[in-house]
Amino acid sequence: MRMILLGAPGAGKGTQAGFITKKFGIPQISTGDMLRAAVKAESPLGLQVKNVMETGGLVSDDIIIGLIKERIAQDDCANGFLFDGFPRTIPQAEALRDAGIEIDHVIEIAVDDEEIVGRIAGRRMHPASGRTYHIEHNPPKVAGKDDETGEDLIQRDDDKEETVRHRLSIYHSQTKPLIAFYQELSAVNGTPKYSTIEGVGTVEEITAQVLAALN
Ligand code: AP5
Ligand code: ZN
DSSP: OEEEEEEOTTSSHHHHHHHHHHHHTOOEEEHHHHHHHHHHHTOHHHHHHHHHHHTTOOOOHHHHHHHHHHHHTSGGGTTOEEEESOOOSHHHHHHHHHTTOOOSEEEEEEOOHHHHHHHHHTEEEOTTTOOEEETTTBOOSSTTBOTTTOOBOBOOTTOSHHHHHHHHHHIIIIITHHHHHHHHHHHHHSOSEEEEEEOOSOHHHHHHHHHHHHO
């Protein structure tokens, strides 16, 4: 199964990706997590993308497409994968299509902008795994600590309100056109299957809807 989770920043892609990948035994491929790991490691890629990420801009399509091609060639992707945060522009989706990589299912998680600003303000993250919590809606068992490792949780550098609003405006101008792109592809070819989930409700409610769409 090859899936794409599509949705605005803070829509809950990372949160739901955790459940889906466990259930289907496929890896989660989050370009955001991969780039944050590179920034943390201060690798050449990390140094190149640090500023763009902190200010909430998009990393260039060439860099992203290169990263993805390298990642999906790895053994653990043989039975499929879940893209979280990729593709994010029409050229990225076209690169995927032109490389002959067929997607079985696109799941769009739809959440409005004001809800998103509140969610992101309360987000906390375990940097090593990318596991995500919310101080009210999805709290860790022990405040400030990751459930599985007990390590400290942090706030992402790009989660300041002003930066979130900038990320949202980029989502509307550059990523939203992918909705029509995949809906058209789905209508013409019958694949990928396209499902829209209303992303407001508890984490468990959204998971149930996502799993129902996948069955
Ligand atoms: P990335 O890491 O992909 O960030 P994003 O798309 O902006 O999405 P987020 O991770 O902010 O949100 P999410 O949908 O995963 O929500 P989450 O589950 O955490 O990208 C970061 C940056 O990297 C980009 O800005 C760009 O610079 C670069 N980049 C990455 N990919 C790129 C690409 N392909 N091309 C170019 N540049 C790229 O949930 C959010 C919060 O809400 C959490 O606190 C969570 O606990 C809470 N929550 C989740 N579900 C619910 C619920 N149902 N109710 C209440 N709260 C909830
Ligand atoms: Zn995420």
